[in-house]
Amino acid sequence: MTSITKPRVVHPGLAKNELGLTTRSYEGAMSTLCAGCGHDSVTAALVEALWSLSIEPHRVGKMSGIGCSSKTPGYFLEQSHGFNSVHGRMPAVATGANAANRELTYIGVSGDGDSLSIGLGQMCHAIRRNLNLLYLIENNGVYGLTKGQFSASADIGTKSKRGVPNLQAPIDPVHLGLSIGATFVARGFSGDKTQLVPILTAGIRHKGLALVDIISPCVTFNDHQGSTKSYQHTRDHFRPATEAALLDPPDMVEEMATINVGPIPPGQFRDVSLHDGSVVRFRAMHEEYDPTDRGTAAALVRRLQDRGEIPTGLLFVDPDAGDHHDVMNTVEEPLWSLPFEDLCPGSEVLSDMMARFR
């Protein structure tokens, strides 16, 4: 067998979460991605986020499409069901699974090829439905498994490994998400776990689709000089636009009383309550910023990108939007688990109904 089982190593000193589990319980099989791949860092951040939220591992659904990023559901949460489906179709599979069982925490792992080319339509429609899903785009600007073709997120002028520049404009998932109504938009960097983990925890808690674009360099095909998705380029241009932390439970009651409603002056913070009572604390890093105002968020991202910077952080959140189940007005219980008696109207109803067709 070609898959690699990870050896179980017990570290007695590892911290335990509320369930009494260490991060080991949130890990999966050994990664078969290239050494140094950004995706493995994202996997590690996910493990930490899920552990810190004390989510029961088997109550998570791991969804993916096809590509390097889509392999990663094998590398975390060994005790969770996962579905490595077909290219670009993760959103549809996740939509169906979520319709059948709304109680699970769904994590969709996708990439720039999977989401911004073949799966662009499905991604947009999942956003439109505000599917309750953490939607990760592990974005490296290239197709790795087919040996380094540019993807739709490659910037104009970025150079391939052979030095050929990309001439087509990129599709930017952050701009796209903000413009079509995503209710949670963030950008992270696989090389900055400190920033990424709080984004992921908030995204998991967000009721609705949390779109997280993560610059995750491809060490084999897109980590050279001239690439705008390399570790070096990302580090040089990385610009935290906001700092966000998930407060759960909200423990800073006193400070919460000082919440301001408008833009946050640089260095100050603002708390935004999520549907389950937990709170996201935003701190604007440099400019005045309103994390609940779509227009301001979009303008800030645009302004920073025009300056050649890569704005990162939890950029926008609308904590009050209803998710897909609210729109469908479905019952609280998972549909799959409803007893048959509640679903089948029975023989009398059918025989009465026949009168309507006579």
Added chain:
Amino acid sequence: MIREAPARVSGGGTGAGRRGKADGRSATGVRSGRGVNDFALKIATVNGTGSASANGLIMKSIFRMGAPVSGKNVFPSNIQGLPTWYEIRINAQGHVARTPGFDVLVAMNGETYERDIAEVAEGGWLLYDSSWPLARELRREDVNHIGVPLAEMCVKRFEGSRIRILMKNIAYAGALAALLDIDLDVIRGLLEETFGARKRHLLEANNTAIDLGHNYVTERYDCPLPIRVARPAGDELSWEGRILMDGNTAAALGCIYAGATVASWYPITPSTSLVDAFGKFAGSMRKDPDSGRMRAAIIQAEDELAAAGMTVGAGWAGARAFTATSGPGISLMSEFVGLAYYAEVPSVFFDIQRVGPSTGMPTRTQQCDLLLCAYASHGDTRHICLYPGDPAECFDFAVRAFDVADRFQTPVFVVSDLDVGMNDWAVPPLQWDPAYGPDRGKIKSAEELDRMDRFFRYLDVDGDGIAWRTIPGEHPLGAHLTRGSGHTKYGTYTEDAEGYTEVVDRISEKIESSAPVLPEPVMESVPGAEMALVTVGGCEGAVREAMDRLGNSGLHFNYMRVRGFPFAESVREFLAEQKRVFVVEQNRDGQLRSLLTTETGVAGASLEPVLYYGGLPMSAVHVVDGVLARLGAGPAGSPAPARTGAVA
């Protein structure tokens, strides 16, 4: 003012049995007679003018009188302004398959006058709107003309253009009632049910319009005509007690009764009405009485790719899920069908076939996806298919599809078509066995998993080719990564020949093992018959009528209608016993014949195609002509296929 004084015509007509080439039928394919409860009627109108209500009213009134009847809606892929036709056939023997050539034609669309009038059988009747004179060149010497100034009467009687247009249609229904002796009380009863107390003004208008047409023809013509409707008496065949339902409605009801909770779809003719009906039924039958919330999720997807993906995702998560589409949708869904086959995810796909290839003729019927559904997707795949022949079977097979999908953990196709799905068929009332419980197949519960040490999703522990599955979120031990990439029986990724082969071989055996539990073929052996007619789906009526007619000429046939794929052993045995087999189906290339040849090992040369694929429902004339052409052409195996694609 009536501009054209109609001559008082005697209804005596030309007597039964006279048929010329004018009606488009060959001498051998002709119906036995014309008279009481034995005639065909065609109404030509413009779509979007409300004629569907008038046509439905006539159809349902005849149905309520107990006469064996069918209605076929021949409609354009258009919203308003194009020609549309409604065909009604009444036959005392119960032969109500579509028949070309009409005894009565209601010509309400000037644009199609010429071709419509050409379709009236010699000695038949033409009812037209005499508010304007009928052009001399359109008149036929061999046809009785019945002019009724429908527009003029309605303009005088009603205010407002919309109501005038609508009531013009109801007025021809009134005229037909008089000519065909349709019980006025039945018509008034139906109108009362439709409009009742809520829409009193519409009820009055409709009744007035009925009277306008009825009185006009009663005063000027000998009514009723010799062709007319009568309540079956004594030992005559009566369809009283039946219901009038289309297959899509019945299938939707089947989905409700089977306990389906997730429906994902993308609008496409002719499948849309299935999900529409499911939504309507769910609105009343799936509303939680306390919270008012829905016990079903209906998701209009962004395309068929997504619709299939949602169905597969929901099936994976444990729900009974389905999608409904037509051929173009199946093309797009094939990617997910392959995934569901290989990853073994229960899912139900309704294919309401329409004319292909490509966009084809979206509002015409065909059986052209038989091969597509049987082998959808790249790679080695083979899928369970159920072929309903009428709405009653659409209901039953919908329920069975979910059981079979769960039991064999695989996609299941219910292969219907536009004729079965969208036309109203008179069938026995649907019945439900109160003892029914869903067969969810082999699912390890959380309690069972708790007592186990290890679980492997694709391990055949029982030796029946079916591995146990688990529901996501139920138990950590049941967790596994479902994938469409190569996997071993332990569920792990593989690129290894042995590990891969073992799993795909088991899946192949699993699918094959479903054959005995699928709907068994309908078979009929006629003593002494050495040849057989074999068909599928909604062709049954046409084939049985053809058997009667051929029998009158001394040609006797055994009969089989296949209802499930993979084929049961009995299908192979039946074919092997026949000297000659004529496979009757609605596509150009003989897809059922190909499937039978490939799958049963019976030599293809002994299966001879009899095909009609022009887009209208199959008629007995197509079968009779096709079979006679083959018999005349010599022994089995002669190369020229009997194709009648261009003949209406």
